[in-house]
Amino acid sequence: MTAREPTDTAAPGAAFAMRLGDVLRELPGAALHPPEAADTIVSGVHLDSRKVAAGDIFVARAGARAHGERFIPEAVARGARAIVVARGSAADTLGVARVEVPDVPLALAQAAAVVYGHPTFTLDVVGITGTNGKTTTAHLVQACIDRCGGRAGIVGTLGYRFGDLDLPASHTSPEADDLARVAAAMIARGATHLVMEVSSIALAAKRADAIRFRVAVFTNLTQDHLDYHGTMDAYAAAKARLFVELGPGAAAINVDDAFGRKLVEMLAPGGPSRPPAATLARYSTQVGAGPDAAEIAPVALEHAAGGISIRARTPAGEVTLRSPLLGAHNASNLLAALSVAHLLGLDLHDAAAALSAPIQVPGRLERCDTPGDDDVIVLVDYAHTPDALARVLASVRALGQGRVLCVFGCGGDRDPLKRPQMGEAVGRAADVAVVTNDNPRSEDPRAIADAILPGLAAGRARVVVELDRARAIERAVLDAAPGDLVLIAGKGHEPYQIIGAVTLPFDDRDEARRALAARRARPWADRQDHGGAA
Incomplete structure (x- = not known):
C-alpha cells in the first residue's frame, strides 16, 4: 500500500499534539474503546514502554522475545493515554483508551506518521x-x-x-x-x-x-x-x-x-x-x-x-x-x-x-596503514555475505602484487547456510585465510569456525584458525610479507563484539593500527623472516 495523504489535522510540521480520534481516522479498521476517548489529546507514539511519556500512545506489538502486551502496565504507569492492541486481544489496558487494529505493525507506522506530522x-x-x-x-x-x-x-x-x-x-x-x-x-x-x-x-x-x-x-x-x-x-x-x-x-x-x-x-x-x-x-x-x-x-x-x-x-x-x-x-x-x-x-x-570527490564510508575498504610508513596494506571492510566478500577480494587484488591475507568469521545466531559459502569465497580468492570470531553471540565459536572450514577446502588458500579476533588480526599483520595486503572482513565500522550475551568494546580498525605499530617497531629483517608464516 502507498503512504496515505495527511489530513488537515496532521499536516507536515503540525505540533505533536492532537486528538486521538484524528489519529485513528488514518488507521483503517481501528476500533476505539470507549468511543468518547476520541477527544483524548495524544502527543507521541512509542513501541518501547521504557520510552513512554505522559500523553503518548503505546503500541503493544509482538516481539521476537516478548509480546508488547506484557509491558502495558509499565506504559500506563508512565502516562500512556492510549494502548494499541491486535483485534480480539484479551490484554487488559488498565482503564486507558484501547485501540484495536487488524494489523499492529502497520498501525504503528501509520500512527507515528500522523502524530509526528507526516x-x-x-x-x-x-x-x-x-x-x-x-x-x-x-x-x-x-x-x-x-x-x-x-x-x-x-x-x-x-x-x-x-x-x-x-x-x-x-x-x-x-x-x-x-x-x-x-x-x-x-x-x-x-x-x-x-x-x-x-x-x-x-x-x-x-x-x-x-x-x-x-x-x-x-x-x-x-x-x-x-x-x-x-x-x-x-x-x-x-x-x-x-x-x-x-x-x-x-x-x-x-x-x-x-x-x-x-x-x-x-x-x-x-x-x-x-x-x-x-x-x-x-x-x-x-x-x-x-x-x-x-x-x-x-x-x-x-x-x-x-x-x-x-x-x-x-x-x-x-x-x-x-x-x-x-x-x-x-x-x-x-x-x-x-x-x-x-x-x-x-x-x-x-x-x-x-x-x-574522495568519500570514505567508515568500515568500507577503510585503509588502516599509512603509505610511506608501512610496507603492507591493511583494509577493514564490512563484507559479511559470500557475494560481498568475493567482490571485495577481487577488488583488493588490484592494489598490489603481493599476497592477500583475509581475516574473517561468521556471525552467530545468523544464517548458518552461508558459512561454508563464505569459506569458499575466501578460499578461492585469498592466499591465506585466517578464520576467527565475528560476533558469535550465543553460539560456540569453534562450531561456527568448523562450519566455515569445508568451504575453504575447495580453494587454494592456506588456512589458519585463531578464534581470538584481536590475535588473528595481529597475526595476519605481523606475518604478512612486505607488499602483502591484509583484508579484515565482516565487522567494518562496528565498535563492538558480541560474545554470549555481552557486548564488548572492539574495533577492527583499532586492532589493525595496534598490530601495524607493533610491526613498525620490529627490525626490518624480522619482517622479511616472518613473511609467509601466516
Whole structure:
C-alpha cells in the first residue's frame, strides 16, 4: 500500500499534539474503546514502554522475545493515554483508551506518521534496498544531493545523522516510530531530503509502510538473512515490497542483477505493482549497454589502482566521473547514485563531480596503514555475505602484487547456510585465510569456525584458525610479507563484539593500527623472516 495523504489535522510540521480520534481516522479498521476517548489529546507514539511519556500512545506489538502486551502496565504507569492492541486481544489496558487494529505493525507506522506530522511527506525520501551496497550508495547519494544544493539527512547502518543530530543505529532501518521522530527532527534542522537504507527485515515488518518514497533503489540480491526470512523467495519478496506495494515515485534498478530484471517486469504496465513507479531508471555496469537495456550505463569504464573512471550515458547526456573507490561493486554503486541524481532532477555534471570527490564510508575498504610508513596494506571492510566478500577480494587484488591475507568469521545466531559459502569465497580468492570470531553471540565459536572450514577446502588458500579476533588480526599483520595486503572482513565500522550475551568494546580498525605499530617497531629483517608464516 502507498503512504496515505495527511489530513488537515496532521499536516507536515503540525505540533505533536492532537486528538486521538484524528489519529485513528488514518488507521483503517481501528476500533476505539470507549468511543468518547476520541477527544483524548495524544502527543507521541512509542513501541518501547521504557520510552513512554505522559500523553503518548503505546503500541503493544509482538516481539521476537516478548509480546508488547506484557509491558502495558509499565506504559500506563508512565502516562500512556492510549494502548494499541491486535483485534480480539484479551490484554487488559488498565482503564486507558484501547485501540484495536487488524494489523499492529502497520498501525504503528501509520500512527507515528500522523502524530509526528507526516515528515516524509515534506522530505524527498530516497530508499535503498539490496543485499550489498546500501550504505555506500546512500552516502554517494547524500553527496550528490548536498553538492546540488539540497540538504540530505541519512538513516542507515552507520547511524541516523543530519547537522547536529547524530544518533547510533539500533537497526539498519529504525522502527517506524523512531523513524518518524528522526525524520521530524531532521526537518526541524532544515533537511530537504532523507536518504535511507531499507532492509528486507524492515520491509517485511512494515516499518516503512507509512513513508512516501520519491525514489526507491535496488542494488542486488544475494544470500543473506535466511535465518529471518527462511527462503530466498521470501527474502526477495520482502525486497520487492518497496517497489511493488509501497508505490515510490520513481525507481532505480540494477539490471545486471537477475532479480533486478524481474523487478523491472513487475513494474511494467500490466505488472503487479500497485501503483507502478512513475519513472524507471535501469542502470548497468555493462559497457555499451544500449538504452533498450539500461537508461544509465557506461560508454567507457576503467578500473585501476587509483580508482574507477566512468564515462556514462544518461537520458540527460554523457557525464564523466573519476572516483577513488575501488572494485566492480563500487562501479555499480556509483551508477546507482547517478541514477538517483537523474530521477531527482539534479544537475548530473554536479552530481558526477560529487561522485568524483574522495568519500570514505567508515568500515568500507577503510585503509588502516599509512603509505610511506608501512610496507603492507591493511583494509577493514564490512563484507559479511559470500557475494560481498568475493567482490571485495577481487577488488583488493588490484592494489598490489603481493599476497592477500583475509581475516574473517561468521556471525552467530545468523544464517548458518552461508558459512561454508563464505569459506569458499575466501578460499578461492585469498592466499591465506585466517578464520576467527565475528560476533558469535550465543553460539560456540569453534562450531561456527568448523562450519566455515569445508568451504575453504575447495580453494587454494592456506588456512589458519585463531578464534581470538584481536590475535588473528595481529597475526595476519605481523606475518604478512612486505607488499602483502591484509583484508579484515565482516565487522567494518562496528565498535563492538558480541560474545554470549555481552557486548564488548572492539574495533577492527583499532586492532589493525595496534598490530601495524607493533610491526613498525620490529627490525626490518624480522619482517622479511616472518613473511609467509601466516
